[in-house]
Amino acid sequence: MIDTYNIEIEKVTKSKILDFDVTDIQFGKHYSDHMFIADFDGRSWQNAKILPFGNISLSPANVTLHYGQSVFEGMKAYKYENGDVALFRPIDNFKRINISAERMCLQQLPEEVFMSGLTELINLDRDWVPANEGTSLYIRPLLFATDEYIGIKPSDVFKFMIITSPAGAYYSKPVKVKIETHYSRAVAGGTGYAKAAGNYGGSLFPAKAAQEQGFDQLIWTDAITHEYIEESGTMNVMFLVGDTLITALAGDTILNGITRDSVLTLARDWGVNVEERKFSVKELITAAESGELKEAFGTGTAATITSIYEIGHESESYKLPESMEFAEKLKNALEGIKRGILEDKFHWMHVV
Ligand SMILES: *Cc1c(COP(=O)(O)O)cnc(C)c1O
Numbered sequence: 001m002i003d004t005y006n007i008e009i010e011k012v013t014k015s016k017i018l019d020f021d022v023t024d025i026q027f028g029k030h031y032s033d034h035m036f037i038a039d040f041d042g043r044s045w046q047n048a049k050i051l052p053f054g055n056i057s058l059s060p061a062n063v064t065l066h067y068g069q070s071v072f073e074g075m076k077a078y079k080y081e082n083g084d085v086a087l088f089r090p091i092d093n094f095k096r097i098n099i100s101a102e103r104m105c106l107q108q109l110p111e112e113v114f115m116s117g118l119t120e121l122i123n124l125d126r127d128w129v130p131a132n133e134g135t136s137l138y139i140r141p142l143l144f145a146t147d148e149y150i151g152i153k154p155s156d157v158f159k160f161m162i163i164t165s166p167a168g169a170y171y172s173k174p175v176k177v178k179i180e181t182h183y184s185r186a187v188a189g190g191t192g193y194a195k196a197a198g199n200y201g202g203s204l205f206p207a208k209a210a211q212e213q214g215f216d217q218l219i220w221t222d223a224i225t226h227e228y229i230e231e232s233g234t235m236n237v238m239f240l241v242g243d244t245l246i247t248a249l250a251g252d253t254i255l256n257g258i259t260r261d262s263v264l265t266l267a268r269d270w271g272v273n274v275e276e277r278k279f280s281v282k283e284l285i286t287a288a289e290s291g292e293l294k295e296a297f298g299t300g301t302a303a304t305i306t307s308i309y310e311i312g313h314e315s316e317s318y319k320l321p322e323s324m325e326f327a328e329k330l331k332n333a334l335e336g337i338k339r340g341i342l343e344d345k346f347h348w349m350h351v352v
Contacts, residue, residue, distance in 0.1 A: 007036075007120050012052045015127070022130050025168030027138070027302075032128035036117040036162040039146075040107045045160070048113065050121055053163065059148040063155050068198040070144035071100035074234075074301045075258075076136040076167065077122050077352070079129045080340035085122060087139075087350040088338050090115065092258045097143060100194035105154035106143050113160065114141070121162055122352045134169030134335070138302075144197075172303035174324070175216035176310040177232065179281055180206060184223035186230070186253035193252045200234075207233055215312060217298075221281060222253065229279045235298030235306060236260040240326050241287045242294070244273045259299040263330055265346060281313060288318040296320055297327040305331040 012033045020030055031053045038048040064070045075093045077085050094114045101108055118139070122129070129137040141162045145155030183206035186192020191199055203218075210218050219237055220230040230248055231237055236257040238247040245267050250256040267274050287293040288311065296308040307324040310317060336342030337349065 007048045007050055007116065009050045009120070009124070010052065011124070017127050020128075020166070022132070022135075022166070025130065025135065025166050027167050028165055030166060032125040032137070032164045032166070034121060034125050035164075036121045036160075038113055038117060038160045040158040040160070042156045045107075045110060045113050048117060050117075050124060056159075056161075058146070061148040061150050062145075063147045063149060064144040064197075066150055067145075067152060068196070068201070069104055069106065069155055070142065070197040071097060071104055071106060072143070072195050072197065073097045073100075073139075073141040074195075075139045075141075076301055076338075077129050077139060077164075078136050078338045078340075079131040080351075082340070084340065085126045085129050085137075085352045086338075086340065087118070087122065087352060089258050089262070089348045090118060090350050092261075093141070096195065096256065096258070097141060100196060101143055103191055103194040104196050106145060107158045109143065109160060117160070117162055119352050121164065125164060126352070128164065128166055130166050130168075132169060133339075136167050136338075138165045138167040140164070167302075172306045174307040174309040175298070176214070177217050177219050177308050177312070178210045178213065178215040179229070179311060179313040180210070180218045180220055181226040181314065182206075183209075185220045187223040188252055190253065192230075193250070193255060195255065203233055213312075219311070227280050227282065229281060229284060230254055231257075232298045234302060235300035237296065237298050237308075238263065239279065239284065239287070239293060240295040242292050244275055245326075246275045246277070246279050248279060249276045257299055257301075259301055259304060259334075262334060262346075262348065263299050263305070266330060266333055269345070284311070285313065285316075285318065288320070291321075293318075294321060295324055295326050297324070304334055 015033050034050050035053045073093045077087050098108050143160045146157045146159050147155035185203050217232050222228045231254050298306040305327050307327045310319050
């Protein structure tokens with residue numbers, strides 16, 4: 001795959017790795033030595049390069065800056081005990097960036113551009129994949145429009161880049177969430193299912209308001225009635241009601257999380273009853289009041305599984321039971337697979 005696609009490589013003269021303190025990793029603050037970049041010139045993908053991580057130059061008329069014609073992905077590389085470096089479900093991220101790209105009129109990426117850029121970059125910066133339990137190398141692919149034209153039309157030229165950042169042991173603290181009943185993240189027919197830049201810009205203000213009210217995060221509801229649970233800011237949400245694991249169907253207002261799919265796959269494999277369906281706030285509250293609601297948690301690449309200990313809705317608040325046994329079991333199973341310690345029954349790992 002790598003030989004068929006020619007990547008020009010310019011290495012750093014001196015690695016920054018020795019200045020980097022692996023015992024004090026702050027997420028998103030440090031970037032590895034190199035980055036991948038490729039251009040679509042209107043006809044084909046070319047100029048595939050691995051360069052020292054650094055600034056790029058853009059015209060002030062760049063269409064992405066004005067109109068947000070831009071999408072991204074989030075994925076991780078892990079270090080096995082034997083020193084191998086492996087990616088978790090990279091083909092699923094590749095497929096999803098093209099689903100996002102289609103919605104935003106961005107050029108489709110060929111699999112070899114995505115996969116060879118990714119594997120070459122990770123291979124070159126493999127020392128940046130931390131080895132301690134819970135740590136990983138966060139990978140951020142991004143695809144954006146580069147027309148220098150401030151009329152509104154789909155761009156003809158694009159850039160695809162990959163940058164990476166070491167991520168520390170994410171001992172995610174349980175969170176207190178607010179069920180949002182005023183603002184919306186996504187609406188049917190909109191861009192909610194795409195990892196499109198503007199979706200995140202637009203959710204900052206409601207999230208900040210919730211934080212000022214003492215919540216860690218939001219749970220979005222449907223934009224029309226605010227009666228049905230959708231997802232959280234960068235996580236899908238799931239509820240264990242009795243013995244049944246319930247989550248919203250991944251329709252066009254919900255980001256189809258790869259962690260979500262992995263969790264549902266594991267749960268089904270363990271014989272847990274899984275329901276992907278509309279789940280109303282009313283049903284959630286009834287289950288919380290009767291004690292049938294055992295656990296609630298978010299799923300996503302950043303923290304894998306984040307337990308929810310309290311849910312606020314309008315002026316009421318609902319506390320969840322202390323036990324997070326199921327969430328812990330899922331988290332340990334996923335971590336074991338990602339570290340090469342547990343059997344990779346579903347062929348999720350891709351050794352670089
Ligand atoms: C990325 C993201 C998720 C989680 O997806 P993963 O593939 O599991 O990381 C969930 N919701 C939103 C809105 C997201 O952007």
